Amino acid sequence: MEAKDQIKLFTPGSVANISCGFDVLGFCLDPIGDIMKISKTSKPGVHIGQISGEPLPTDPKKNIATIAAEALLEEVNSPFGFSIDIDKRIKPGSGIGSSAASAAGAVFGINKLLGSPYSNKELIRFAMAGEAVASGAAHADNLAPVLLGGFTLVRCNETLDVIKLPNPKELVATIIHPQIELKTLHSRAILKTTVPLKNAIQQWGNLGAFVSALYTEDYDLLSRSMQDHVIEPYRSMLIPKFKDLRNAALQAGALGSGISGSGPSIFALSKGLETAKAVGMAMEKVYTDLDLAHQIHYSVINTEGIKILH
Amino acid sequence: MEAKDQIKLFTPGSVANISCGFDVLGFCLDPIGDIMKISKTSKPGVHIGQISGEPLPTDPKKNIATIAAEALLEEVNSPFGFSIDIDKRIKPGSGIGSSAASAAGAVFGINKLLGSPYSNKELIRFAMAGEAVASGAAHADNLAPVLLGGFTLVRCNETLDVIKLPNPKELVATIIHPQIELKTLHSRAILKTTVPLKNAIQQWGNLGAFVSALYTEDYDLLSRSMQDHVIEPYRSMLIPKFKDLRNAALQAGALGSGISGSGPSIFALSKGLETAKAVGMAMEKVYTDLDLAHQIHYSVINTEGIKILH
Numbered sequence: 237m238e239a240k241d242q243i244k245l246f247t248p249g250s251v252a253n254i255s256c257g258f259d260v261l262g263f264c265l266d267p268i269g270d271i272m273k274i275s276k277t278s279k280p281g282v283h284i285g286q287i288s289g290e291p292l293p294t295d296p297k298k299n300i301a302t303i304a305a306e307a308l309l310e311e312v313n314s315p316f317g318f319s320i321d322i323d324k325r326i327k328p329g330s331g332i333g334s335s336a337a338s339a340a341g342a343v344f345g346i347n348k349l350l351g352s353p354y355s356n357k358e359l360i361r362f363a364m365a366g367e368a369v370a371s372g373a374a375h376a377d378n379l380a381p382v383l384l385g386g387f388t389l390v391r392c393n394e395t396l397d398v399i400k401l402p403n404p405k406e407l408v409a410t411i412i413h414p415q416i417e418l419k420t421l422h423s424r425a426i427l428k429t430t431v432p433l434k435n436a437i438q439q440w441g442n443l444g445a446f447v448s449a450l451y452t453e454d455y456d457l458l459s460r461s462m463q464d465h466v467i468e469p470y471r472s473m474l475i476p477k478f479k480d481l482r483n484a485a486l487q488a489g490a491l492g493s494g495i496s497g498s499g500p501s502i503f504a505l506s507k508g509l510e511t512a513k514a515v516g517m518a519m520e521k522v523y524t525d526l527d528l529a530h531q532i533h534y535s536v537i538n539t540e541g542i543k544i545l546h
Numbered sequence: 547m548e549a550k551d552q553i554k555l556f557t558p559g560s561v562a563n564i565s566c567g568f569d570v571l572g573f574c575l576d577p578i579g580d581i582m583k584i585s586k587t588s589k590p591g592v593h594i595g596q597i598s599g600e601p602l603p604t605d606p607k608k609n610i611a612t613i614a615a616e617a618l619l620e621e622v623n624s625p626f627g628f629s630i631d632i633d634k635r636i637k638p639g640s641g642i643g644s645s646a647a648s649a650a651g652a653v654f655g656i657n658k659l660l661g662s663p664y665s666n667k668e669l670i671r672f673a674m675a676g677e678a679v680a681s682g683a684a685h686a687d688n689l690a691p692v693l694l695g696g697f698t699l700v701r702c703n704e705t706l707d708v709i710k711l712p713n714p715k716e717l718v719a720t721i722i723h724p725q726i727e728l729k730t731l732h733s734r735a736i737l738k739t740t741v742p743l744k745n746a747i748q749q750w751g752n753l754g755a756f757v758s759a760l761y762t763e764d765y766d767l768l769s770r771s772m773q774d775h776v777i778e779p780y781r782s783m784l785i786p787k788f789k790d791l792r793n794a795a796l797q798a799g800a801l802g803s804g805i806s807g808s809g810p811s812i813f814a815l816s817k818g819l820e821t822a823k824a825v826g827m828a829m830e831k832v833y834t835d836l837d838l839a840h841q842i843h844y845s846v847i848n849t850e851g852i853k854i855l856h
Binding site: 260432 | 568571702707709711737738739742744749750756757758767771
């Protein structure tokens with residue numbers, strides 16, 4: 237029976253931080269993601285099958301998907317092995333959760349083929365093993381939205397206490413990706429290890445308001461709370477024309493705009509597709525004027541997360 | 547007509563910070579508060595009438611109620627003056643918003659006698675003038691719950707962007723007040739001006755979860771999120787036996803416990819009055835064993851704020 241021996245998945249990108257929630261907030265993207273096919277094999281262990289799209293390591297010790305899968309298989313006795321094909325469509329280092337998509341997809345697919353011994357929330361901790369390789373320190377802020385869908389909050393990264401938040405229905409994301417590569421490792425190194433207390437208070441005031449706004453669908457409050465006085469002043473230095481881009485987005489009607497994860501992609505959230513598109517055009521103009529190659533994406537919030545294709 | 551010439555108020559105490567929300571979160575207490583009577587006078591300006599209960603300055607330039615009232619009257623033309631009687635039942639320096647009760651009560655009462663030109667939210671900025679005298683820096687974290695009722699979040703202290711949060715119905719607060727005096731000024735001076743980024747992330751993860759738990763009435767999540775890795779390690783040094791007290795509260799079934807505002811009062815939140823009383827007994831035992839005089843209070847969350855008595 238093919239359905240039991242093989243699974244094909246759409247494993248989406250995600251936006252972490254969302255300006256006011258460094259290392260804790262994230263949301264899941266819809267049309268942007270990888271295609272993974274995971275098949276049972278008689279040979280035990282996890283193997284890389286076909287790789288297409290963006291280049292990825294074929295050594296299972298270096299590939300994020302296989303590292304995450306191995307973490308899962310260390311806890312579960314499997315009578316068979318797995319082969320993973322990846323059509324990598326999210327460019328690694330783009331800042332929209334490329335590694336999280338691979339790690340989450342691998343454990344999600346294998347869990348399904350094993351008869352779902354774990355909940356999606358439980359799978360986060362296995363996927364963390366893959367994330368650790370990508371970013372130097374394991375964080376669940378991209379994994380949580382991919383595995384749970386929608387907006388998520390990581391209350392505690394150590395105990396993986398993760399909460400799914402509600403999704404105001406009219407939100408549409410605009411993502412612009414300048415074609416420069418930025419490793420999470422490097423954009424983490426630029427951060428200070430301490431924060432002025434004053435700025436930290438601003439940040440948690442904004443985060444609390446953001447969470448409240450998701451529950452009450454208060455788009456104005458959402459807009460006022462999407463500020464980052466802690467991380468953005470440093471990370472934005474690594475992103476060409478960040479301030480111009482953010483200002484262009486806000487002037488075109490975006491509720492908020494900031495660095496997606498560790499960058500270099502910049503996201504904006506708008507009310508409705510029409511505004512999101514106007515925001516995208518305004519952002520594109522900044523990079524077109526600069527002659528900087530870039531990609532633009534539009535996405536509703538994906539409340540489901542990973543999708544089973546067949 | 548007496549109703550128009552004079553107003554009598556119950557102006558309640560409040561708990562700021564609630565462990566995970568330093569300077570931004572607060573909730574309003576119910577049976578603990580001052581009684582204020584505000585009367586129109588033919589003489590212009592604001593005057594102190596009778597003071598009973600705890601001693602207060604009778605010089606209008608030093609009394610928090612009159613300072614807040616003057617701030618309001620600077621913006622409004624009043625054809626008459628006001629006299630304020632205060633039965634001060636909240637001990638100043640106890641950490642349950644004594645100054646906020648006076649400042650909020652004064653502006654609330656005068657606003658009513660003027661025919662309510664301002665909303666309660668707008669009154670916060672006038673009451674801030676009184677708070678500034680009390681704590682050295684004006685914060686709205688006690689004023690917001692007194693003027694709006696229930697749980698409140700100050701998203702931004704500069705623009706006074708304040709949000710009223712929902713109130714899980716079964717919450718009961720226990721407050722223990724050791725009879726030592728601690729000035730907000732001093733317990734603010736003990737704080738560091740910077741915070742390790744790691745701890746700040748923990749704090750905003752907890753705050754986001756706390757806000758979510760209020761909306762979903764998730765008492766377990768509320769409990770897990772009531773932690774303070776930023777302020778409590780310093781301020782708790784000023785409070786006798788703080789750790790023992792907090793542990794006693796948690797062991798007796800409290801959802802969480804921490805310093806109320808800048809202390810020395812310690813609060814706990816429990817599900818139901820029975821648990822709140824058991825928590826109170828456990829906390830009292832710590833201070834009885836130490837022979838330290840103390841007061842204990844129990845309170846449901848006051849969702850209304852200031853109450854008009856007649």
